[in-house]
Amino acid sequence: MTETSLREAEREAATRETETSTERGEQERCPECGGRLASDEEHGEVVCTDCGLVVEEDEIDPGPEWRAFDSSERDSKSRVGAPTTTMMHDKGLSTNIGWQDKDAYGRSLSSSQRQKMQRLRTWNERFRTRDSKERNLKQALGEIDRMASALGLPETVRETASVIYRRALAEDLLPGRSIEGVATAALYAAARQAGTPRSLDEVSRVSRVDRMELTRTYRYIVRELNLEVKPADPRSYVPRFVSDLGLSEDTERRARQLLEAAQDAAITSGKSPVGLAAAAVYAAALLSNEKVTQTQVSEVADISEVTIRNRYKELLEADQDVPA
DSSP: OOHHHHHHHHHHHHHHHHHHHHHHHHHTBOTTTOOBEEEETTTTEEEETTTOOEEEOSOOOOSOSSOOSSHHHHHHHOOSOOOOOTTSTTTTOSOOOOSOOBOTTSOBOOHHHHHHHHHHHHHHHHHHOOSHHHHHHHHHHHHHHHHHHHHTOOHHHHHHHHHHHHHHHHTTOOTTSOHHHHHHHHHHHHHHHTTOOOOHHHHHHHSSSOHHHHHHHHHHHHHHHTOOOOOOOGGGTHHHHHHHHTOOHHHHHHHHHHHHHHHHTTOOTTSOHHHHHHHHHHHHHHHTTOOOOHHHHHHHHTSOHHHHHHHHHHHHHHHHHSOO
């Protein structure tokens, strides 16, 4: 192609682009008054907002052909599946075969059909995990879900823990470490990031690894993945302890004030946040004239009574030193 032909082709392309942009601009304006056009999805029309001229009609409606008047009716009529989630190794995109041995009409299957369905379930379960990484991920995510349920952690924490574990698996941090250990460390880190922390003793009790392996793996995961995990705030433990002990809101509010006074006095650094929270709850209950023993608080917080005795005296002294 000669240089002259190239220039002509460029001019033609520029002319076409100008005409297209001009047509697009004209379509956005009313041909009668130049007003702004708006789409009326209910009637399938494009009308002018100034003069009311119907520019286009009989538009294609991409929405569903059914109507719903509440959320339950909308969910029952929807034809799509569950949303994708990181809590499943395949993100929920695969198909599951139900465990009920019934057909579409609710009738029980015959013995031969039940055997056939059981074989299909077995092969379907095998096909869902294609390689060792997917099998690893499936086992770890199951562990995370089990431990989170035992600890009463919300779904957001489980999602975050699943993402942390996926990152550790993608960056090849698992060799030399157990699947349960990395999964437990991911859940512990996710709970602290979400502001709903659990103590190491609580997490290790529901895990299949001991506390030493958990702490070692947790430090390794946080360091290698550059996770931003702030120190646990003792005040984040207070609502759970107060709820488990059946104490009042006044006690919870007083416990928060004691911890704030202790932080202002700089006596919280280097001390266990769980111990501080338990001592604050015990001290606040005494100040609110509510009956609770150190034994009850220690059982709920899973710390020794000696820790509560030492810490609650320090909290009361710090609260007295704070100027009114």
